[in-house]
Amino acid sequence: MSTLAVIARREIRLALRNRSALIAALIFAVWFPVMSALGIAASAGEDATAVAGGIAAITLPVGAFMGYLFCADAFLREKRDGSIETLLCTPVSLRRLWEGKAVGVAVPAYLMTLASAAVTIAVVYTLSSAPIAGEPLLILHLAVVVPVWIAAAAGLIGAAQLALGMRENQILGFVFIFGFIFLIVVLQGVTPGGGLSVTTEGIFAAAGLALLALARFIAGKVTKERIVRTIP
Numbered sequence: 001m002s003t004l005a006v007i008a009r010r011e012i013r014l015a016l017r018n019r020s021a022l023i024a025a026l027i028f029a030v031w032f033p034v035m036s037a038l039g040i041a042a043s044a045g046e047d048a049t050a051v052a053g054g055i056a057a058i059t060l061p062v063g064a065f066m067g068y069l070f071c072a073d074a075f076l077r078e079k080r081d082g083s084i085e086t087l088l089c090t091p092v093s094l095r096r097l098w099e100g101k102a103v104g105v106a107v108p109a110y111l112m113t114l115a116s117a118a119v120t121i122a123v124v125y126t127l128s129s130a131p132i133a134g135e136p137l138l139i140l141h142l143a144v145v146v147p148v149w150i151a152a153a154a155g156l157i158g159a160a161q162l163a164l165g166m167r168e169n170q171i172l173g174f175v176f177i178f179g180f181i182f183l184i185v186v187l188q189g190v191t192p193g194g195g196l197s198v199t200t201e202g203i204f205a206a207a208g209l210a211l212l213a214l215a216r217f218i219a220g221k222v223t224k225e226r227i228v229r230t231i232p
Helices: 003-017 019-044 048-081 084-088 094-128 136-163 166-190 198-221 224-229
Strands: none
Touching: 003 019, 003 048, 003 094, 019 048, 019 094, 048 094, 048 136, 048 166, 084 224, 094 136, 094 198, 136 166, 136 198, 136 224
């Protein structure tokens, strides 16, 4: 088994044991889509395309927020308990460590986002009876675009958490998550035609991949000495 897979599996296992993060994620995964579904059903009626577009519009912010929730434990845990120095002495590169942790964060965050999308679809279908489950672009959105953005959010926040001190991370986490949501809203506003379309999905996929590449670049610039200096 590769080093990346070992790190990712460990982070997934720890994430699933983190009750506080799971409870917060579950509450958000139910409360937010229910509130959003009421607005989607009221505005879109029985137009399946419009309903699918509304669901797609809220899944990216949900995914980014889920990534933020699970990042706090994965990338800061060793700094809080003082084991980061031991971890840095292992023969694992920082980039591979970052990659494994980012994957370990992205998997539970993606599963929670899918659960949130399922709740939204169920509520909207109950209210409007629009046949949205089989919309091809919505399936593409959930299967490709959403996980890319979750990975990008987890990667960027994680790289910052490795490089910065605990105090800076308390502020920067909120800056990142609101920055992601703002970027999503802006892209949704400027894409031709808006809503759910091949063009829109292509733009979001490209933007997500660019953010993921940026996260990997930043993570590659972080040094062990930099991390040690941020230990409280």
